[in-house]
Ligand SMILES: Cc1ncc(C[n+]2csc(CCOP(=O)(O)OP(=O)(O)O)c2C)c(N)n1
């Protein structure tokens with residue numbers, strides 16, 4: 001009976017007041033900050049109100065409930081929409097003070113929604129196009145888990161609000177093509193079809209028929225008046241009922257809806273409206289309340305959403321507790337892979353004993369075989385370079401359209417879409433995604449790699465063909481600046497292992513790094529075994545002394561990856577001439593930087609240093625110091641067999657020994 005009373009009370013608040021609460025908070029938040037984007041939340045307030053009051057299944061008291069619906073505000077500039085929603089829904093970390101401190105230092109209400117800053121923010125958005133593409137990964141993870149655990153445990157939707165900008169960005173094409181192909185039917189995108197972006201009308205720059213585009217990519221499409229509650233409701237209902245394909249619902253809206261002079265214009269996009277315009281909007285919308293004040297009946301009806309969500313959550317918990325799969329499900333969602341770590345330990349011992357000569361891409365494949373054999377949590381994939389990246393291992397089935405029992409993704413030739421999807425998979429939880437392409441093409445996915453790092457998610461990039469060592473494909477395919485540019489991204493571990501042991505160690509660290517993405521920069525060409533005695537995981541230290549000469553050092557040779565064996569050969573040449581060279585392998589600069597100053601000093605020593613890497617010098621001065629030398633690339637590579645290229649560009653043991661001798665004097 002209580003429920004009936006609540007429901008009756010709920011219907012007492014007109015829908016337009018529910019939506020206007022969002023509009024008012026968005027206007028007021030942006031006005032107080034004198035910064036931000038009021039137009040999008042005002043335009044999409046009706047769609048958001050319909051979505052959240054009638055459909056979203058979330059429990060703000062437990063924002064990590066695994067079977068919650070996911071919501072992605074792909075048009076991240078409209079961040080006040082999500083903050084307003086979270087206040088209205090009653091998230092305990094989003095009191096009204098947070099909205100009053102929009103965009104201020106230390107507040108949760110950052111300029112764009114930031115994953116981890118506030119509960120319920122499923123992903124960081126703001127770089128247009130990333131949200132919708134990340135959502136594809138979330139919707140994929142949902143289907144993968146559903147295939148394993150059934151509707152009782154996993155059966156939720158992924159909703160996206162995307163703007164014109166998100167759909168114009170190239171990454172959206174990769175994402176929608178992938179989602180349409182796979183038939184991710186529980187993905188529902190609401191497009192804020194307001195025909196306005198920053199420069200003015202979208203007709204300035206596009207003639208695209210988005211509905212036809214999405215249809216061509218295998219989506220269901222619908223068109224509604226984005227200010228009409230009934231049309232919005234019917235469209236979302238239909239989309240939920242027909243989950244054969246993903247859905248695009250084009251919501252025709254007026255940007256800045258309600259603002260008397262700015263509505264429908266680019267002036268509503270990205271600045272505070274000003275007191276006069278806001279007063280006019282309040283009048284036009286029929287919203288007589290003070291700034292940041294939401295009357296109790298409206299607030300109470302909004303909070304009903306959370307109460308409904310909590311009871312859906314409770315029902316799910318009952319199903320979960322009664323399920324024979326509960327334990328397995330919890331383990332899957334925990335993301336813990338202790339069995340894989342054990343398997344890697346055994347593999348490393350085997351490598352030390354057997355001393356295989358392997359390309360590090362091959363060593364990575366061997367490591368993956370151990371990992372994938374030990375845990376079911378990994379989701380492999382490649383952007384159409386599976387047999388170059390060596391990312392598939394025995395027994396891995398491909399994920400196919402409408403068929404999600406496998407755990408290997410053919411992402412297609414869509415590097416950026418792959419990286420964003422992997423972010424979505426990691427954020428959703430349940431899988432450890434890794435995906436491959438050539439190292440040089442990491443530039444094609446840099447936007448998403450940067451977000452992996454900013455959000456702190458465990459995504460592992462398998463980037464093979466890591467230098468001129470790839471040979472004949474030539475300079476278009478030979479990275480020279482790429483490793484340096486990846487090292488420049490904060491909170492990203494860039495591994496360039498030197499042999500099979502270091503490669504397995506790098507995988508162990510990457511799997512252990514729950515809040516840091518990793519890059520594996522791997523060779524095409526075979527490398528000598530270097531780590532031939534048992535030891536702790538030395539790659540975890542970032543750099544370590546591989547060879548220490550007796551009686552002190554004349555010089556220290558620092559190298560990574562394929563150049564470590566060159567440094568060792570140079571040390572031999574120097575020894576023959578009575579010069580004492582230490583050799584340091586530096587598989588991961590970021591981890592070395594994190595060691596104690598004492599450890600770093602003990603590794604680097606006080607003798608002059610030579611850096612060796614088949615890449616540009618950029619960044620190396622940090623390690624070789626003012627009086628150091630560098631042997632590597634000075635520009636782009638060339639097309640020829642790899643051994644010739646190493647000679648041609650002077651990356652040889654002789655050249656390293658020569659550089660060392662000059663330093664020793
Ligand atoms: C990758 C990227 N490029 C550029 C921007 C800067 N930017 C922010 S919003 C915007 C216009 C977006 O237009 P639309 O999605 O239609 O948003 P609306 O004006 O309708 O709110 C631009 C260019 C960005 N945030 N991300």
Ligand SMILES: [Mg+2]
Pocket residue numbers: 163164165192193194195196197
């Ligand atoms: Mg727009």
